[in-house]
Amino acid sequence: MPVDVADPATAAADALLPRPFRVVANRRETSDTVTLELEPLDGDGLAFAAGQFTMLQAFGVGEVPISISGDPARPGLLVHTIRDVGGVTRALCAAEVGDVLGARGPYGRGWGVSDARGGDVVVVAGGIGLAPLRAAVLEVVRARSGFGRVHVLYGARTEDDLLFGDDLEEWAAEPDTEVAVIVDRAATSWPGRVGLVTELVRAAAFDAPRTLALVCGPEVMMRFVGAELTARGVPASQVRLSLERNMRCGVGLCGHCQLREYLLCVDGPVLSLDAVRPQLGIREL
Amino acid sequence: MRSLQELLAEHPFFAGLDEDTVGMLVGCARNVHYRPGEYLFRQGDPADRFFVVRRGRVALDVHGPGRTEMVVDTVDEGGVVGWSWLVPPYRWFFDARATQEVSAVAVDASCLRDKCDQDPALGYALMQRVAGVMYQRLQSARIRLLDLYGTDRAG
Incomplete structure (x- = not known):
């Protein structure tokens, strides 16, 4: 859902804090693209609308916006398909099952x-x-x-x-x-x-x-x-x-x-x- | 069984031509069929006709010494294969290969050029259509040169 930014200070405090997600699958799609399946460590699913994105973080490397490619009817599984185009995405693509990544969001307006x-x-x-x-x-x-x-x-x-x-x-x-x-x-x-x-x-x-x-x-x-x-x-x-x-x-x-x-x-x-x-x-x- | 006149009249390439004009073209046309893997023509052969594809898919292949043969375009139902028949030296520049069962109407180039010489209005109408096909193919080739699906963004 779009974030309410009426009070930027409050919004920033919550919305800029990544939640930890564990990699439960890393599936290679093409030579430079993988699909990661992630589950929240705290068990709370991440409800999203098709077309929204998260800021996905490889701890210690950086953070990039990645669209959610999973099924909106399955909020318990956060799915991202990532192409290796730089330092951060390379680290994300290399994440192994069991690794923990950070995710903020979901953000933006979806497809409707x-x-x-x-x-x-x-x-x-x-x-x-x-x-x-x-x-x-x-x-x-x-x-x-x-x-x-x-x-x-x-x-x-x-x-x-x-x-x-x-x-x-x-x-x-x-x-x-x-x-x-x-x-x-x-x-x-x-x-x-x-x-x-x-x-x-x-x-x-x-x-x-x-x-x-x-x-x-x-x-x-x-x-x-x-x-x-x-x-x-x-x-x-x-x-x-x-x-x-x-x-x-x-x-x-x-x-x-x-x-x-x-x-x-x-x-x-x-x-x-x-x-x-x-x-x-x-x-x- | 549909007549050649009907087949040509309902093909998008000839849309807008009146019945008499299509009738003139029928004299230069014949039905052809190809099985998957058969060639409609090969690079370097005389470009003595073009093909109005009614059904199936035709791949345009390019090959050269030491390079892997590649498909650079495909033409499906409703499309047209070949324009080398219009431009000297009237030789095919690519191979055209059926990738599925293909039904087409082959139009004899020499016959058609004669009719166009006799009837400039027919020639103009056909050139407009061929130019439309060439324009779309040229645009497609140019846009693909941009390598659209590569990435220009790091992150």
């Missing part, structure tokens, strides 16, 4: 999956962007009959970079659910699609005015996907993007994650395309 009830859902992920969307898809699948057609459209660099292969298969087996994968380039043994994720958006069948689109990936990709979705007739207010900036405090105090008028740690990370489209086109912002 329930807004899609009664209509179609189009999930578009690029690379590691499938991690925060996994929580949203799990929520949809859990209440499958409440939604119309569901498309999970996933782009990755190569077949070796694909995440959550078992999940993709399970989702594809759901009724009226299409899972489509495309990679930038492939060996000739790859039987799937090769190209750009926007091609999947172009080919998908959905009722655009009644569609909620959830998009996560590199910002350039989200710009192109947003353009394709709106060209297909999805209102920009119904296209939601998860944005990433340099989040530090997580509670709207430090300003590191500011994107014009938005503090992404509290106003985001999920924002609608109509709110951020002007900013996405500004260089270096």
Whole structure:
């Protein structure tokens, strides 16, 4: 849930204190990405909404914002999928079963999956962007009959970079659910699609005015996907993007994650395309 | 069994062409089928036709000495394979390989170029469509050059 920052001093005292979590599983997804499953040492589960993140800490190394990739219906298990891109994430990826990590949060505004009830859902992920969307898809699948057609459209660099292969298969087996994968380039043994994720958006069948689109990936990709979705007739207010900036405090105090008028740690990370489209086109912002 | 006229008329590539125009194209077209692993054409061969994919998937492969063969694009149902037939020296630049059962309509390039020479309006309509396909492929290739899914952020 978003943190109430009406009293910054009180909020900071509580919200900046990490809780200890024990690693109960470390599963390698790709050559540089692992999924950690964590349980709270104090036994109190961490309730979260799909799309929220925590500040995850490797004690003595540092702290980084990581989206929650687990099932919102299972708050007792905190699941994070982490790509090794630097010192802190390298330490997190190397955490072994039994190690203790710190986590603050959950922070930010999530996908608001329930807004899609009664209509179609189009999930578009690029690379590691499938991690925060996994929580949203799990929520949809859990209440499958409440939604119309569901498309999970996933782009990755190569077949070796694909995440959550078992999940993709399970989702594809759901009724009226299409899972489509495309990679930038492939060996000739790859039987799937090769190209750009926007091609999947172009080919998908959905009722655009009644569609909620959830998009996560590199910002350039989200710009192109947003353009394709709106060209297909999805209102920009119904296209939601998860944005990433340099989040530090997580509670709207430090300003590191500011994107014009938005503090992404509290106003985001999920924002609608109509709110951020002007900013996405500004260089270096 | 659907006629070639119907197959062409309902393919997205020919959307917007009137019945008579599609009828002219039928004279240059024939149905073709490929099993998985069969090649529609090979790099360096004469580019004497293009393919309107009705069903299945075609992979465009590139290979070179000492390098692993790679798929750089795929074309699915509703897509079009091949534009080397339009540009001298009319040779294929890639291999095109069926990765699934493929049903397509092959359009003879020489026949079509003759018709376009005789009827510039037809030529323009076709060039608009081919340019649209080329534009999308070029954009796709350029955007993929950005290596979108790599990371530009440390942490």
